[in-house]
Amino acid sequence: MVAGRCSEAIVVGAGIIGAACAWRLAQEGHRVLLVDNQRPGATAAGMGHLVCMDDNPAELALSAYSLQLWRDVVDRMPESCAWRGCGTLWLAEREDEMAIAELKQRRMAEYGVLSETLSAGQVTRLEPMLRPSLAGGLRVPGDGIVYAPNVARWLQTDAGAAISVIAGEAAILEDQAVVLASGERLTASVVVLACGLQADRLLAQPLLKAKKGHLAITDRYPRQLRHQLVELGYGASAHARNGTSVAFNVQARPTGQLLIGSSRQFGTLDTDIDMPILAAMLARAQSFLPALAQLNIIRCWTGLRAASADGLPLLGPHPQHSWLWLALGHEGLGVTTALGSAALIAAQIQNHRPAIDDTPYLAARMFGTEVLSV
Numbered sequence: 001m002v003a004g005r006c007s008e009a010i011v012v013g014a015g016i017i018g019a020a021c022a023w024r025l026a027q028e029g030h031r032v033l034l035v036d037n038q039r040p041g042a043t044a045a046g047m048g049h050l051v052c053m054d055d056n057p058a059e060l061a062l063s064a065y066s067l068q069l070w071r072d073v074v075d076r077m078p079e080s081c082a083w084r085g086c087g088t089l090w091l092a093e094r095e096d097e098m099a100i101a102e103l104k105q106r107r108m109a110e111y112g113v114l115s116e117t118l119s120a121g122q123v124t125r126l127e128p129m130l131r132p133s134l135a136g137g138l139r140v141p142g143d144g145i146v147y148a149p150n151v152a153r154w155l156q157t158d159a160g161a162a163i164s165v166i167a168g169e170a171a172i173l174e175d176q177a178v179v180l181a182s183g184e185r186l187t188a189s190v191v192v193l194a195c196g197l198q199a200d201r202l203l204a205q206p207l208l209k210a211k212k213g214h215l216a217i218t219d220r221y222p223r224q225l226r227h228q229l230v231e232l233g234y235g236a237s238a239h240a241r242n243g244t245s246v247a248f249n250v251q252a253r254p255t256g257q258l259l260i261g262s263s264r265q266f267g268t269l270d271t272d273i274d275m276p277i278l279a280a281m282l283a284r285a286q287s288f289l290p291a292l293a294q295l296n297i298i299r300c301w302t303g304l305r306a307a308s309a310d311g312l313p314l315l316g317p318h319p320q321h322s323w324l325w326l327a328l329g330h331e332g333l334g335v336t337t338a339l340g341s342a343a344l345i346a347a348q349i350q351n352h353r354p355a356i357d358d359t360p361y362l363a364a365r366m367f368g369t370e371v372l373s374v
Contacts, residue, residue: 004185005166007033009349010178012170012202013195015043016335017327019152020342021192026162028346033186034156035178037169040149041196042334045303047215047251047261048148049228050336051088052140054107058312058360063333064111065356066340067142073339074144081154082147082254089118089127089227090138090234091248091288100232101138108140115140129224129291138232145228145251148335170195173202176323190349194327196306207314207366208329211305212265214278218258219296225252231288234262246281248288258295260285262332264305271302305331308366313337315344315361325349326363 011022014036022034050070054060074083092098098117105115116139123130123137156163168180177187193199200206231248249261263281265274278300286292308314308329318324327345330337344361347354 006187007031009190010188011192016152016338018194019155020338023155024342024346026159032163043148048146050144066337069339080150085144087141088143092135095135097232192325208306214263216260216300220256307331314363316363319364319367
């Protein structure tokens with residue numbers, strides 16, 4: 001065993017969730033060791049949207065709360081983080097889908113999230129690239145986008161000397177300790193696991209499953225879109241528990257490129273591009289934006305989202321280990337909910353009352369047991 005380092009808290013995983021947890025703990029006075037295996041994960045592969053989602057009350061509560069916290073910091077982020085308050089335009093293909101838009105509007109209003117329903121003509125005036133036969137939509141002006149890998153790095157540096165980044169692979173969890181593959185032993189009174197699918201190996205317990213996704217990005221063009229565009233059927237695709245699905249989701253990046261999603265595929269850890277799924281995703285995007293057929297796509301890639309069994313993140317103490325906290329299973333909402341998740345974890349660690357009810361996210365629900373007192 002190699003002699004190691006000691007701190008007040010260890011966070012395993014330096015993606016957007018781990019970086020946010022380390023940042024929040026540092027903001028509240030803790031010294032943190034942030035373990036980074038220096039391999040790109042879901043944060044590097046994803047779209048980087050900050051979007052209020054309302055497919056169930058717990059998801060809405062966490063995303064709305066987290067977006068409030070993002071608004072407190074986006075003005076301090078450097079330009080490299082690529083923050084843009086572009087808003088989201090949810091699109092109805094058919095008249096009956098406008099009922100979904102109206103329901104979303106009512107749900108969001110209950111949490112103080114501003115939105116407005118739009119007629120077909122209003123949608124066309126806002127986004128002329130869209131095909132003209134859409135029925136209407138819902139605009140959520142408070143949503144935005146970021147470049148998540150740079151945001152994760154900024155969160156680390158913004159905390160200053162309170163966070164020490166440790167390059168290495170977490171190999172073993174011990175009582176109040178993390179042993180790295182190098183043999184170095186890190187010790188702290190609190191350990192937070194925020195390493196996505198890698199957590200199952202460390203816990204020797206299958207808590208998560210992978211959802212593979214494809215993305216594509218175009219060459220740079222003069223600005224053509226103002227909003228992030230999402231079809232109203234996206235929620236059904238995002239929360240499917242099995243099978244393969246695609247849905248329309250396109251962002252205008254600050255570079256002048258269009259980032260195209262999205263797909264979900266279960267039962268594989270293979271990160272190779274699946275050409276039939278990619279083709280279906282691009283065809284779906286082109287059905288909303290016909291002009292995509294004339295644009296050059298310069299890169300396609302995949303990523304693996306870490307999903308819990310019920311679709312909600314695991315945020316809370318491990319029921320058998322009073323020193324261990326879990327911040328896992330965010331699927332495609334990790335960027336949106338990162339600051340909210342970190343705030344809940346920090347409140348739990350310090351025995352403070354959280355700003356929102358954290359009961360739906362507590363990790364103990366996956367173990368069929370009560371949480372130990374901490």
